[in-house]
Amino acid sequence: MNAFRQYFEDNPEIFAALVAAIAIVGGLVGSVIGAKIQANGGRDQAAAAREAAQIAAEAQRVANLWTVRQVQLADFVHGVREVQRIQARFYIQDSSDGALAAQLDDAEQVVSRKAAEIALVAPAAVVAAAAEVREGLMDESVNAFAVGSVFYVRHLLDLRAVSDNSWEVAAAEQAIEAVEEYLRARDQDDASVRATAQRRAYDAVREVTGLPGVLVADVLPALTTRVSEMAVERNRCRQNIEDKVNRFIAVAREMLRSEDDVAPTVPAQRRWWQRAAA
Template identity: 40%
Template sequence: MKYFEDNPEIFAALVAAIAVAGGLLGSVIGARIQANGGRDQAAAAREAARIAAEAQRVAALWAARQLQIAQFVQSARDVVDVCNRYYEEGDDGSLILPLRDATQAMRLKAHEVELVAPQEFVEAARQVLLSVDRYSSEASEHGQTGHTHLLITRLLASEDEDVARTARLAEHALLHGGPEGMGHEVRLRAVAAVPGVSEGQARALLHDAEHPPRWNARLNSGRNDVEEKLREAVRAGRAVLQSEVDVVPSPPSRHRR
């Protein structure tokens, strides 16, 4: 200490050096604290951005699934509607293009579903496709005979007794082969005698009646199978979209003043 008392200028220089060193050390420590805090803030910001991006991705995927699943189910029903028209209106060639277009639209929606939906729904959609294809083939091949038979069935209740009697004879020829001794040509004439039934339609209907399973059995079976497969697809879609889960709105956030 006496040395510093005898040399005050050295003591002053030492004090100044210590002050500078202390300041530098404080600056380094402060900078390190700030850097660590900055990194934490940056990491928190990155995590928040990742969570937000993931939430957006999930929301977008859910919306895409909802849209594609609904459109696929509707496209399958559109094909079925055209097939039903074969039986309700008959086949005059005007349904070929609507059936083709509806089928192509259904297949496109099925491919889109494959890209966004879980495998559970993709498999359910595949079963719908197979069932609708079978029903479509039946409608294309037997829709005309189905329409003819529907016409005969309706005429059974005709107020015109002659028309009703003709329809009953045709129905008997179709279902039971007609009275004993009634040959094919006689049965054909009985069916063709019904008002609104051509000979070609009568031949087709009689052919279907002689080669089971009959068109009406195929029709009912096909329709029932399509509806069952569609119900299964809807159930799978609801499971994917968690339709049974209650959605509770989040309370508004409270900002501190």
């Protein structure tokens, strides 16, 4: 050790050159290490930026999907209520001109389209619930077509039968009696007897109700059915729809997390250094 020291003391120019060389090498090593650290830091920042962009994009996608679902589900329920509103009108007005049937068909087409849209973006439970609602609507539409007009005409006859106007009361009672006679006459072999009874019932009902002939002719065979009896089936169909709509709303609210009062959030994602450590 002393020999090295003596050597450098005797040759100061060599010692100076060695110090300079060490300084240069140290600087180079420091630069290389610094550049590597900086490069690694840049890559980490870029990875973090990409992950942040992916998280933001996923959050936006989820938010957009939530909004689309919410709008489609609300439109579906609104469409169902419109179908029900039109169905109810079969029981309270003349539908013989086909206008109500056309309106009902249009409203059902809207519900059908909304159900198709829901099928593309909603979970299976919501799609199944929507299908059940449509089945319930179909049952009530069939019932409305089948007995709506009968219900309407029979209701008018019953109202006339309890009217304050004595003529209306007598005319309504005669009409109901004529309808019952016509139904009994249909079992007769004599065609003329059947035709006479049918004509008498037709004229009596038209006179007291003032309804179009095509409507009266269509409902004559079923007019002896009491409104209360027809109302039982109607109420069954309506309750069936309500139960299915309530079920649909329940699963829809669960999907939308309505009880949380917030839009769905993107699940937490681990950062790159967390994934690396794992």
